[in-house]
Amino acid sequence: MSKKICLITTSLANGGAQRFCASLSKVLDRLGHEVHIVTTKDFVDYEFSGSLFNLEQTLEGSNSTLKKIKILKKYFRLHDFDYIIDNRTRSQFLKEFFLYRYIFKAKKIISIVHSHYLKNYLPKSVFLAKLIYNNNYKIVAVSNAILNTVINKYKFKNCVQIYNPIDLSRIQRNVNEAIEVKENYILFYGRIEESVKNLTLLLNAYKKSVLWQNNIKLKIVGDGKDTFLLKEKISEFQLENDVILTSYIKNPFPFVKKALFTTLTSRHEGFPMVLIESLACETPVISVDCKSGPKEIIKHENNGLLVENHNPEALAKAFDSFVLDKELYHNCKKNAKSSINKFSIENISKEWEKLLV
Known part of the structure; x- marks a missing residue:
């Protein structure tokens, strides 16, 4: 009724x-x-x-x-x-x-x-x-x-x-929009708010990883009250040439599609849609095991990697494994889209x- x-x-x-x-x-x-x-x-x-x-x-x-x-x-x-x-x-x-x-x-x-x-x-x-x-x-x-x-x-x-x-149909309608991408990159997209998203952890892990040494950029898409703080942190880690900052994009999905993987470093969440959206775009994910959501979305080493929170060394190691272990990466990429049908x-x-x- x-x-x-x-x-x-x-x-x-x-x-x-x-x-x-x-x-x-x-x-x-x-x-x-x-x-x-x-x-x-x-x-x-x-x-x-x-x-x-x-x-x-x-x-x-x-x-x-x-x-x-x-x-x-x-x-x-x-x-x-x-x-x-x-x-x-x-x-x-x-x-x-x-x-x-x-x-x-x-x-x-x-x-x-x-x-x-x-x-x-x-x-x-x-x-x-x-x-x-x-x-x-x-x-x-x-x-x-x-x-x-x-x-x-x-x-x-x-x-x-x-x-x-x-909404898988909406993503499919928007994911193939033509964009110009010149570099390989990993992606964070969301609200720029340090108290929730813990972007310091993201920068720290990225700096400890082999990604920037292999010319794989960190692309951060979003706006928020801590944008200036984020720029200061990028300078602190001496990553000015390796981090690409982009304001909020109404249709992020073409950028998600072309990313090597999407990452999440939050102190807390509910049910982070960025992880599901990324998987829907056939892009695997690496997330910290915060409360709550990632553990209920990510099947470790099947569609992404789940990492202990607040541990930059463990996160950097996960970043590296997606670059150095091609079999692991392609397995997670292959399973990404089907893993979120439920x-x-x-x-x-x-x-x-x-x-x-």
């Missing part, structure tokens, strides 16, 4: 959680539901399905909290949704308590937890967390590790785990269909 569903997100650009929301809108549309999306910021890069309500555009430059409350309250009462699916980070208890109790009106509310760094999504206090989420229809964790941590800490009975879907929109749709009863 068709449901009327509202997805709430900060935007439809510049992040894995935002990309997830766009993909989920397609999943729900495929299932025959009426899909609405509320964004709080006016950024749209990702393909989506459904009707878009852009709060920032509606505010017409106003920063009035009272005006935001009035607009949102009217919107949710007008539509009378069957489900609200909240995709935002939720770090401020009082704000979220108010939104969940007085603004978000729907028969059922589902809250997504996108990161193992739980303070971005749930209050530290179990008591306060239960004031907001205990009566929710469901809390959806995007990895098994997140699910287990949430259940163990908060004792919620309403938690389920559903992986982020990957995360396809078609398969993840089945999980959402069970949930939205």
Whole structure:
């Protein structure tokens, strides 16, 4: 039976959680539901399905909290949704308590937890967390590790785990866009934020590896608050001639396709889409074993390499093995695309269909 569903997100650009929301809108549309999306910021890069309500555009430059409350309250009462699916980070208890109790009106509310760094999504206090989420229809964790941590800490009975879907058709449409590439390179792409992505570890491991000595560049694609810090670190490691910095690219997939491999060095994640996207582009991956996600995506020495976190020597050794051990590299490359079939929109749709009863 068709449901009327509202997805709430900060935007439809510049992040894995935002990309997830766009993909989920397609999943729900495929299932025959009426899909609405509320964004709080006016950024749209990702393909989506459904009707878009852009709060920032509606505010017409106003920063009035009272005006935001009035607009949102009217919107949710007008539509009378069957489900609200909240995709935002939720770090401020009082704000979220108010939104969940007085603004978000729907028969059922589902809250997504996108990161193992739980303070971005749930209050530290179990008591306060239960004031907001205990009566929710469901809390959806995007990895098994997140699910287990949430259940163990908060004792919620309403938690389920559903992986982020990957839109393989979208990647195939965009992966062969013509680009000019003159050098061999490994790739990092994502938000430039040292406290999460640990780009110092990436630079340190790259410097210790044989890659730069073999004229294999490190290409870093993205924007963020620590771009200047990153440039300072590149100078510190004397890698100015070996690291290529590129701002955020709306369609990164041709660059992913041509990379030797994609790497991830995060301190924490949720379910990193860059790993799945890279594998979908037939590009193997090397990732640290952070919480959470990489261990549930990477089959070690089958589609990529999983390395102890915060260990630059181990990471450098993994980098080297993909250059020096051709058989290992080609085996991982050969298995890359088929290894992520279980995360396809078609398969993840089945999980959402069970949930939205």
